[in-house]
Amino acid sequence: MASESSHETYYVPEQSKFPFFASIGLFLTVFGLGNVLNDISADASVTGSTWTALIGFTILSFILFQWFATTIRENRAGLNSAQLKRSYVWGMSWFIFSEVMFFAAFFGALFYVRTLSVPWLGGEGAKGSAGEFLWPEFQAAWPLLVNPDPSAYPSPHEGLNVTSWSPAFFAGYLPFWNTVILITSSVTLHFAHVALKAENRKRLIQWMVVTVALGIIFLGLQAMEYVEAYGHYGITLDSGIYGSTFFLLTGFHGFHVTLGTFMLAVMLIRCLKGHFKPNDHFGFEAAAWYWHFVDVVWVGLFIFVYLW
Amino acid sequence: MSTSAALDHSHDHHHGPAKGITRWLFTTNHKDIGSMYLWFSFAMFLLGGTFALVIRAELFQPGLQFVDPSFFNQMTTMHGLVMVFGAVMPAFVGLANWMIPLMIGAPDMALPRMNNWSFWILPFAFAMMVSTLFMEGGGPNFGWTFYAPLSTTYGPPSTTFFIFAVHILGASSIMGAINVIATILNMRAPGMTLMKMPLFVWTWLITAYLLIAVMPVLAGVVTMMLFDIHFGTAFFDAAGGGDPVLFQHLFWFFGHPEVYIMILPAFGIVSAIIPTFARKRLFGYDSMVYATASIAFLSFIVWAHHMFTVGMPLAGQLFFMYATMLIAVPTGVKVFNWVATMFRGSMTFETPMLFAIAFVVLFTIGGFTGVMLAITPVDFQYHDTYFVVAHFHYVLVPGAVFSLMAAVYYWLPKWTGYMYDETLGKLHFWLSFIGVNLLFFPQHFLGLAGMPRRIPDYALQFADFNWISSVGGFLFGFSQLILLFVVIKCVRGGKKATAQVWEGAQGLEWTVPSPAPYHTFETPPDASLIKAQ
Numbered sequence: 001m002a003s004e005s006s007h008e009t010y011y012v013p014e015q016s017k018f019p020f021f022a023s024i025g026l027f028l029t030v031f032g033l034g035n036v037l038n039d040i041s042a043d044a045s046v047t048g049s050t051w052t053a054l055i056g057f058t059i060l061s062f063i064l065f066q067w068f069a070t071t072i073r074e075n076r077a078g079l080n081s082a083q084l085k086r087s088y089v090w091g092m093s094w095f096i097f098s099e100v101m102f103f104a105a106f107f108g109a110l111f112y113v114r115t116l117s118v119p120w121l122g123g124e125g126a127k128g129s130a131g132e133f134l135w136p137e138f139q140a141a142w143p144l145l146v147n148p149d150p151s152a153y154p155s156p157h158e159g160l161n162v163t164s165w166s167p168a169f170f171a172g173y174l175p176f177w178n179t180v181i182l183i184t185s186s187v188t189l190h191f192a193h194v195a196l197k198a199e200n201r202k203r204l205i206q207w208m209v210v211t212v213a214l215g216i217i218f219l220g221l222q223a224m225e226y227v228e229a230y231g232h233y234g235i236t237l238d239s240g241i242y243g244s245t246f247f248l249l250t251g252f253h254g255f256h257v258t259l260g261t262f263m264l265a266v267m268l269i270r271c272l273k274g275h276f277k278p279n280d281h282f283g284f285e286a287a288a289w290y291w292h293f294v295d296v297v298w299v300g301l302f303i304f305v306y307l308w
Numbered sequence: 309m310s311t312s313a314a315l316d317h318s319h320d321h322h323h324g325p326a327k328g329i330t331r332w333l334f335t336t337n338h339k340d341i342g343s344m345y346l347w348f349s350f351a352m353f354l355l356g357g358t359f360a361l362v363i364r365a366e367l368f369q370p371g372l373q374f375v376d377p378s379f380f381n382q383m384t385t386m387h388g389l390v391m392v393f394g395a396v397m398p399a400f401v402g403l404a405n406w407m408i409p410l411m412i413g414a415p416d417m418a419l420p421r422m423n424n425w426s427f428w429i430l431p432f433a434f435a436m437m438v439s440t441l442f443m444e445g446g447g448p449n450f451g452w453t454f455y456a457p458l459s460t461t462y463g464p465p466s467t468t469f470f471i472f473a474v475h476i477l478g479a480s481s482i483m484g485a486i487n488v489i490a491t492i493l494n495m496r497a498p499g500m501t502l503m504k505m506p507l508f509v510w511t512w513l514i515t516a517y518l519l520i521a522v523m524p525v526l527a528g529v530v531t532m533m534l535f536d537i538h539f540g541t542a543f544f545d546a547a548g549g550g551d552p553v554l555f556q557h558l559f560w561f562f563g564h565p566e567v568y569i570m571i572l573p574a575f576g577i578v579s580a581i582i583p584t585f586a587r588k589r590l591f592g593y594d595s596m597v598y599a600t601a602s603i604a605f606l607s608f609i610v611w612a613h614h615m616f617t618v619g620m621p622l623a624g625q626l627f628f629m630y631a632t633m634l635i636a637v638p639t640g641v642k643v644f645n646w647v648a649t650m651f652r653g654s655m656t657f658e659t660p661m662l663f664a665i666a667f668v669v670l671f672t673i674g675g676f677t678g679v680m681l682a683i684t685p686v687d688f689q690y691h692d693t694y695f696v697v698a699h700f701h702y703v704l705v706p707g708a709v710f711s712l713m714a715a716v717y718y719w720l721p722k723w724t725g726y727m728y729d730e731t732l733g734k735l736h737f738w739l740s741f742i743g744v745n746l747l748f749f750p751q752h753f754l755g756l757a758g759m760p761r762r763i764p765d766y767a768l769q770f771a772d773f774n775w776i777s778s779v780g781g782f783l784f785g786f787s788q789l790i791l792l793f794v795v796i797k798c799v800r801g802g803k804k805a806t807a808q809v810w811e812g813a814q815g816l817e818w819t820v821p822s823p824a825p826y827h828t829f830e831t832p833p834d835a836s837l838i839k840a841q
Contacts, residue, residue: 009830010414010415010416010495012336012415012416012420012827013336013420013421014336015326015330015331015334015335015336016334016336016421016424017333017334018421018425019334019421019422019423019424019425019427019428020333020334020424020428022425022428023425023428023429023432024432026429026432026476026479027429027432027433027435027436027476030436030472030473030475030476031436031469031472033472034436034468034469034471034472037468037534037537037538038465038468040538041465041537041538042465067421083494083495084418086490086494087418087419087490087491087494087495088419090418090486090489090490090493090494091418091419091422091486091487091490094485094486094489094490094520095482095486097520097521098482098486098520098521098523098524099524100524101520101521101522101523101524101525102524102525102527102528104524104525104528105524105525105527105528105529105532105558105561106528106532108525108557108558108561109528109532109543109554109558112551112554112557113549113550113551113554116551117546117549117550117551117553117554118549120551121546121549121551125621126621126622127619127620127621130619134546144549147542147547147548147549148546148547148548148549149547149548152545152547152548153540153542153545153547153548153549236540237535237539237540237541238539238540238541238542238548239548240542240548240549240550241542241543241548241549241550242549243541244532244535244541244542244543244548244550245543247541248531248532248535248541
C-alpha cells in the first residue's frame with residue numbers, strides 16, 4: 001500500500017465504543033421519558049423515571065461529546081481524505097433534508113386542517129354533512145376561537161395572526177421582529193463565513209458573537225410570546241387545533257433554534273481555539289447550513305402560521 | 309493532508325477482527341454489522357412468525373379457543389410491527405451493509421461508526437416494543453397502522469413506549485439511509501459509473517431516498533399522537549377542530565413509500581440472481597433503473613388509496629385511483645425484463661434461482677390484486693377484508709421475504725466460504741413455496757366472501773378456507789427452521805466455495821475470495837474488472 005498514487009486511503013476507524021453506549025443512553029432517555037409521561041397520567045411518583053431519563057441523557061450527551069471530539073481530533077491529525085470529507089457533506093445535507101420532511105408533516109397537518117377538515121366541520125362542501133350532525137352550531141374560522149366542543153377543549157380568546165397590514169401594526173408585532181432577527185442572523189453568519197475564508201480572525205469572532213447573540217434574543221422573544229399566548233390569549237396546548245398546530249410548529253422550530261444556537265456557540269469556541277482553516281472547516285459549514293435551514297423554516301412559519 | 313499518518317493507520321487494518329464479544333459490540337466493519345443486522349432480523353422473523361402462528365391457531369376453527377380477543381389484537385399489531393420494522397427492513401439493511409461496499413469496490417461504508425449506531429439502536433428499540441406485551445393494560449392493540457383514535461383515546465398506557473420505540477427506530481433508519489447514500493455517491497471505485505452499478509445498489513440508493521423522505525413524517529405523526537395522549541392537543545380529535553382522518557393521511561404518506569422501501573431492494577436482488585442462473589445479461593438494465601425511480605416517485609402520490617372508504621371528495625378518489633394504477637406500468641416493465649432475461653437462457657435451478665423465480669410469479673399475483681384494490685368502487689367491497697391481507701402478504705412474504713431468502717442462499721458461500729447444503733435448500737424452498745400458497749391463497753376467497761381482517765372469530769361458512777390457511781401457516785413457519793439449520797451448517801463447514809461461486813455470476817463481489825476477507829478493496833479494484841451490467 002506504499003504507492004503514492006492519486007488515490008488517498010479512506011480512513012476506516014478502528015473499533016469504537018461510542019455507538020453501543022450511545023444506544024444505551026438513547027434507550028434509557030426514551031424509556032425514562034415514557035415512564036415519566038405514563039407516571040404523570042397515572043398520578044404516580046415520577047422520581048425513578050425522571051432519574052432514568054436524566055441518567056440516559058447524561059450518558060448520551062457525554063458519548064456524543066466524546067464522539068464529536070474524536071472526529072475533530074482525527075481531522076486535525078490529517079486522517080481525513082478529501083473523499084471522507086465529502087461523505088460528511090453528503091451526510092449533513094441529507095440529515096437536513098430529513099429535518100425538512102419532519103417539519104413537512106406539521107405543515108401538512110396545518111394545511112389539511114385549515115383548508116379541508118375545519119371547513120368540513122363547519123358544514124362546507126360534500127363532506128360537510130358530518131359537521132352538521134356532530135356540532136350544528138360550529139362555525140369554521142381561523143384562528144379557531146370557538147372549538148367544535150368547547151367543553152372538551154377550552155377555546156382561545158384571541159389569535160396571534162396578523163390582523164392589520166399597516167406599518168404601525170408590524171412595528172409592534174413580535175413575530176415580525178423575530179423574523180427580522182433570524183434573517184439578520186443568517187446574514188451575519190454569512191459574514192462570519194466570509195471572514196473565515198479570508199482568514200480575518202477578528203471579524204470572524206465578532207460576527208459569530210453577533211450571530212449567537214441574535215439566536216439567544218430570538219429564543220428570549222419566543223419565550224415571551226409563549227407567556228403571552230398562555231397568559232393573555234388563552235392559547236394553550238389543549239385549547240384545540242389552533243393551539244396544537246401553533247405550539248408544535250413554533251415549538252419544534254424553537255427547539256431547532258436552540259440546537260442551532262448551541263452548535264454555533266460550539267463553533268464560536270472552536271473559532272477561538274483556531275480550529276478552522278480557510279479550506280478546511282466542515283464543522284463550521286455544517287452548523288451554518290443547519291442555521292440557514294432553521295431560518296428558512298421560520299420564514300415558512302411566519303408566512304403560514306402568522307400572515308396567512 | 310499527511311499521507312504518512314493515513315498509511316500508518318491503514319497498516320493497522322491488516323489484522324483480522326477483534327476477539328470476543330467486543331468484536332460485535334464495538335465493530336466498525338461493514339461485514340460484521342451486516343451479519344448482526346441479518347441475525348437480528350432472522351430472530352425477529354421467528355418472533356413475528358410466532359405471533360402469526362398464535363393468530364393462525366386461533367383462526368383454525370370458528371369460535372374462541374386459545375386467546376381472548378384483546379390479546380388477539382395485540383398479536384396482529386405486534387406481528388405487523390415486528391415483521392415490518394424488525395424483520396424485513398433490517399434484513400435489507402444487513403444485505404446493503406454486506407454487499408454494497410463489495411459491489412462498488414469500496415473499503416467500507418462511508419460512515420462506519422454511525423453504521424454501528426444504526427444497528428445497536430434496534431435491539432433496544434425492540435426490547436422496549438416487545439416488553440409492552442407484559443405491561444399493565446397489555447401491548448399496542450390497534451393494528452400496525454395504529455389509527456387514531458384507537459391508538460390515542462382508546463390505546464393502552466404502553467402506547468407511550470410504542471411511540472418512543474418508533475422514534476428511535478426512525479433515527480436508526482435515517483442514519484442507515486444517509487450512510488447508504490453517502491457510500492454509493494462517494495465511495496464508488498474509479499470506473500464504477502452510476503449506470504454500471506449493479507441494480508441492487510441502484511434500488512438501495514432509491515430506497516434510501518424514500519427512507520429519508522418518509523421516516524421523519526412517521527416521527528412527526530407519532531409525535532402528534534404523543535401530544536394528543538399526554539398534552540391534550542387536538543390533532544386527531546374533531547371535538548377540538550382536528551380530524552382522525554388527518555392521522556390516516558400522515559400515516560399513509562409514510563406508509564405507502566414504506567411498502568416500496570420493503571420491495572425495491574428485493575427487485576435489486578432478483579435482478580442479480582436471475583441473470584446469474586440464466587447465464588445471460590440482465591435484459592433492459594437502463595429501463596430497470598428508470599422503472600425503479602418511477603415507482604419511487606409514484607409512491608409519494610398514491611397514499612390515499614388505503615383510505616377510499618374513509619370519506620374523501622370524489623376528485624381525491626379519482627386521482628388516487630388513477631395514480632395507483634400507473635404504478636402497474638413500471639412494475640410491468642420490471643416483470644417483463646426478468647422474464648425476458650430468462651427467455652432462451654441456459655437456466656439452472658439452484659435454490660437462489662428457485663426463490664427468485666417464485667418471487668417473480670407470486671409477487672406478480674400480489675401486484676395484480678393490488679390493481680384490483682386500486683379500483684375505488686371495488687375497494688369499497690374489499691376494504692378491511694382478508695382480501696387485503698392476502699394481497700399484502702403476497703407481496704411481502706413470497707415477495708420481499710422470498711427475495712431475502714434468495715439473497716441469503718446466493719451470497720452465503722461468499723460470506724462463509726462454504727457451499728450450503730443444496731438438498732436441504734431445495735427442501736426449504738419447496739416446503740416454503742407450498743406452505744405460503746396454502747397459507748395466503750385461500751385468504752383471497754375469504755376476503756371476497758366478506759371475512760373481515762383483525763377478527764378472532766368468524767362465521768361458520770369461512771371455516772374450510774381458514775383451516776387450510778392455518779395448516780399452510782404452520783407448514784411455512786416451521787419450514788423456516790430448515791433455513792436456520794442450513795445457515796448454521798454452512799457457517800460451520802462444507803464444500804469449499806470458489807471466489808466465483810456461481811458460474812454465471814458477474815460483479816466485483818465475485819472477484820474477492822470466499823469467504824470475503826475482513827477488509828476488502830482497501831485500494832480500489834482494477835477498473836477493467838468493472839463491466840457494464
